[in-house]
Amino acid sequence: MKNFKRTLGGTSGLLNKICLNFLALLLVFLGLSSGLQAEETKVEKMNLVLAPLLSQEWCAHKPLEGLTLVWKGVQDERVTSDLGVLNRKSGEVLSRLVADPNLKSTLDTIVPKLLSACGVNWAKKDSADPLVDHLSSVELVVKTFGAQNQKGFFSAKAQAESQIEVKLSSPTRQSTAVVAYQLEFKQIRKKGSKALRQAIQELYQETLKQLILVPEWKTKTS
Numbered sequence: 001m002k003n004f005k006r007t008l009g010g011t012s013g014l015l016n017k018i019c020l021n022f023l024a025l026l027l028v029f030l031g032l033s034s035g036l037q038a039e040e041t042k043v044e045k046m047n048l049v050l051a052p053l054l055s056q057e058w059c060a061h062k063p064l065e066g067l068t069l070v071w072k073g074v075q076d077e078r079v080t081s082d083l084g085v086l087n088r089k090s091g092e093v094l095s096r097l098v099a100d101p102n103l104k105s106t107l108d109t110i111v112p113k114l115l116s117a118c119g120v121n122w123a124k125k126d127s128a129d130p131l132v133d134h135l136s137s138v139e140l141v142v143k144t145f146g147a148q149n150q151k152g153f154f155s156a157k158a159q160a161e162s163q164i165e166v167k168l169s170s171p172t173r174q175s176t177a178v179v180a181y182q183l184e185f186k187q188i189r190k191k192g193s194k195a196l197r198q199a200i201q202e203l204y205q206e207t208l209k210q211l212i213l214v215p216e217w218k219t220k221t222s
Helices: 002-037 052-058 103-117 130-134 194-212
Strands: 042-046 068-076 082-087 093-099 121-123 136-150 155-169 174-188
Touching: 052 103, 052 194, 068 103, 082 194, 093 194, 103 121, 103 136, 103 194, 136 194, 155 194, 174 194
Parallel strands: 042 093, 068 121, 068 136, 082 136
Antiparallel strands: 082 093, 136 155, 155 174
């Protein structure tokens, strides 16, 4: 009986050790899982640029020559400042893409330069010249600019779109033109944000191109 009891006690001790090791491994696994779930979403930055050759091509014939305007700036009314997001297969956001400098500052810098290259003369809104009060002013309001994904297993079908209001006002009239552009693309997860960046860059350039073509420049500012 004594030998039997000692054997039983040894077996019981071994089982206890196995159970403790299993519990330890389980706790480690749960800890790693919770750590992954609690991982912060990565933020990627993108500098939106317009190639000088494009502006030279678009403005070669000075389509806006003869206009004198007052620049009032840009308002960004988007719900989110994200240009787009990269998702896991589960739909969880893996990374966010944002503009750096932000979209408002970027447009506030590039649009006056672009329109100037196309022939627009800019008057300072704080000028002492009384004629400035009789000039038309222009302000941009960004309603939409970015990309949205549709879930897929290996890739995500995505759509990038922009909608910007061009508000023109003078002492005698006010008008609003809408500049919009839309494109579809496939975002392959294993390639990261490459496709998203390319789509956003195309969206940016095409939106600026549409801005030059707004017919209200001539009809509402004369």
